[in-house]
Amino acid sequence: KTKLGGIYSALMVAYDEDGNINENGTREIIRHNIHKMEVDGLYVGGSTGENFMISTEEKKRILYIAMDEGRGQVKLMAQVGSVNLKEAVELGKYATDLGYDALSAVTPFYYKFDFEEIKNYYNTIIEATGNYMVIYFIPSLTGVNLSLDQFGELFENEKIIGVKFSHGDFFLLERLRKAYPDHLIYAGLDEMMLSAAVLHVDGGIGSTYNVNGIRAKQIYTLAKGGKIKEARELQHTTNDLIEGILANGLYQTIKEIMKTQGVDAGYCRQPTKRLSEEGIIAAKELAEKYL
Ligand code: NGF
Numbered sequence: 001k002t003k004l005g006g007i008y009s010a011l012m013v014a015y016d017e018d019g020n021i022n023e024n025g026t027r028e029i030i031r032h033n034i035h036k037m038e039v040d041g042l043y044v045g046g047s048t049g050e051n052f053m054i055s056t057e058e059k060k061r062i063l064y065i066a067m068d069e070g071r072g073q074v075k076l077m078a079q080v081g082s083v084n085l086k087e088a089v090e091l092g093k094y095a096t097d098l099g100y101d102a103l104s105a106v107t108p109f110y111y112k113f114d115f116e117e118i119k120n121y122y123n124t125i126i127e128a129t130g131n132y133m134v135i136y137f138i139p140s141l142t143g144v145n146l147s148l149d150q151f152g153e154l155f156e157n158e159k160i161i162g163v164k165f166s167h168g169d170f171f172l173l174e175r176l177r178k179a180y181p182d183h184l185i186y187a188g189l190d191e192m193m194l195s196a197a198v199l200h201v202d203g204g205i206g207s208t209y210n211v212n213g214i215r216a217k218q219i220y221t222l223a224k225g226g227k228i229k230e231a232r233e234l235q236h237t238t239n240d241l242i243e244g245i246l247a248n249g250l251y252q253t254i255k256e257i258m259k260t261q262g263v264d265a266g267y268c269r270q271p272t273k274r275l276s277e278e279g280i281i282a283a284k285e286l287a288e289k290y291l
Pocket of ligand 1: 138
């Protein structure tokens, strides 16, 4: 289980101008993450992959490409969660057959599912696949919050090995760390890596690691080694970059920055809008200044 810790890029996907998967570009993104960003793992099918805007077949294609390109070089985690539980099961089986080290699933969203329903959702995916599961907890996008006790109840299923914690509630994060020292906790907000590492999380999963992976890993390693001042300096620079990315358009800007790093990162899928000419310039300036 602990073998699954480390820094994972929430994998970006290159889409062409018509919104189709650009396979070669996506393979370039994967190689860039492995060889240039030196991440420990790839989180495939997450928010950053624009996963909730694409079809089941496209999701499978991306799962396949990431496995084909990354196999044996990095850890691979497949986000298979969906409000369509049958789809989640289908993707979970597919990813498990491909050899993914673990699955992850976003808490079911849009409808107001109660906790029993959420628990049943996770147990159903696990029962159908037999694979490990990491809860994808991102209340800002799903509107789904979970309490410490509810995490405890979910963790009663021994296949649920951890949580990707994309949330700013560090009281809850600390309580989880203390109560579940053997579960994996991944920091999900890249701008808070330092604070999360100080609380001794087991790694991080994030979008900005596609372009800022090296620095993120340094923050994580320095903070865990007690070198807080050095880690803080790097987090300041990182957050100057993240602030600029968020102000300019999150995924579009990361893709544009990747292009400056020599990667054919393509475009975002509609309804996400294109960057304007000014936006493209702003992305290039961020890359020049901070990377
Ligand atoms: O992209 C979002 C949306 N959050 C990501 C991450 O939590 C989601 C985070 O890296 C993720 O890992 C995934 O793709 O599934 C932010 O982009 C980053 O911290 C900048 O705010 O909130």
